Amino acid sequence: MTLIADFTGQTALVTGGASGIGRAVARDFARAGARLIVADRDAIRLCETVAELAALTPTPVDGVELDVTDSARCDAVVAQCLAAGGGRLDVLVHSAGIGIERPFLDTTDAEWSRIIDTDLTGTFAINRAAGRVMAEAGYGRIVNLASTAGVAGGTGRAAYGAAKGGVIMLSRVLAVELAAAGVTVNALAPGAIETELVARMHSDTTRKVYRRAIPADRYGTPEEVSAAALFLASREAGYINGHVLAVDGGFLAAGVMHKD
Ligand SMILES: NC(=O)c1ccc[n+]([C@@H]2O[C@H](COP(=O)([O-])OP(=O)(O)OC[C@H]3O[C@@H](n4cnc5c(N)ncnc54)[C@H](O)[C@@H]3O)[C@@H](O)[C@H]2O)c1
Numbered sequence: 001m002t003l004i005a006d007f008t009g010q011t012a013l014v015t016g017g018a019s020g021i022g023r024a025v026a027r028d029f030a031r032a033g034a035r036l037i038v039a040d041r042d043a044i045r046l047c048e049t050v051a052e053l054a055a056l057t058p059t060p061v062d063g064v065e066l067d068v069t070d071s072a073r074c075d076a077v078v079a080q081c082l083a084a085g086g087g088r089l090d091v092l093v094h095s096a097g098i099g100i101e102r103p104f105l106d107t108t109d110a111e112w113s114r115i116i117d118t119d120l121t122g123t124f125a126i127n128r129a130a131g132r133v134m135a136e137a138g139y140g141r142i143v144n145l146a147s148t149a150g151v152a153g154g155t156g157r158a159a160y161g162a163a164k165g166g167v168i169m170l171s172r173v174l175a176v177e178l179a180a181a182g183v184t185v186n187a188l189a190p191g192a193i194e195t196e197l198v199a200r201m202h203s204d205t206t207r208k209v210y211r212r213a214i215p216a217d218r219y220g221t222p223e224e225v226s227a228a229a230l231f232l233a234s235r236e237a238g239y240i241n242g243h244v245l246a247v248d249g250g251f252l253a254a255g256v257m258h259k260d
Pocket of ligand 1: 015016017018019020021022039040041042066067068069094095096097098099118122145146147148189190191192193194195196197198
């Protein structure tokens with residue numbers, strides 16, 4: 001793949017970096033020369049990922065265990081990034097997240113809390129930790145993984161859609177509050193992307209329904225989302241702020257479609 005930007009000399013933190021979209025983003029940052037810190041709650045897959053990334057770059061890669069629902073740990077990991085990056089954290093791509101497909105009327109209190117705590121409150125905690133040091137430094141790029149489910153209503157997406165809609169609004173408010181400090185905050189809204197999360201969430205029936213609704217007539221790849229993440233994280237994207245970029249094969253643009 002042709003890289004969109006050079007991140008040599010920059011420090012990047014990727015959460016959820018041990019799988020799927022986050023792992024693809026981490027690979028691209030490694031190839032683009034960033035000093036990389038990959039954070040995930042899955043310690044075993046984190047080790048595998050760091051080994052894979054280390055083979056792609058001469059620049060050191062650190063793996064840190066992090067559950068983003070623990071805000072004190074988010075602060076500690078950002079402090080670790082500063083130490084590793086010689087006092088700077090230039091980029092946060094926040095990809096850690098979980099999903100659920102459950103009709104609203106069947107959603108339990110525990111399911112609701114689990115999704116909101118991880119996907120929305122976790123975004124708050126890691127964005128606040130990174131935003132503070134970036135604002136202090138006068139430079140930063142934050143890219144949050146939202147979802148098309150945070151933009152358009154869909155069956156089974158009560159908790160997930162509410163959390164991702166919250167991620168979008170949180171990103172906009174941070175963009176406004178941090179703009180003067182040289183920090184941009186943007187959100188990505190991927191559609192259906194082939195990852196383990198989707199393998200867990202999408203039944204065969206769901207897949208058929210999605211395919212019909214996607215003009216591109218296919219699911220996307222983690223690498224296609226990563227390309228958008230690196231663009232928004234680049235120095236060159238400095239005047240793009242508070243934006244929600246759909247990476248969805250046209251899903252959100254579509255109305256009635258004749259596909260047969
Ligand atoms: N795959 C899709 O179709 C799709 C679509 C829209 C949005 N997204 C979003 O993109 C992001 C990445 O999704 P993915 O498809 O790569 O999923 P994935 O399951 O492949 O990877 C998610 C990673 O996040 C980690 N994680 C989960 N909870 C965590 C926590 N509390 N703290 C730290 N790490 C945690 C997991 O261990 C995993 O490594 C998620 O926020 C997801 O909601 C995915």
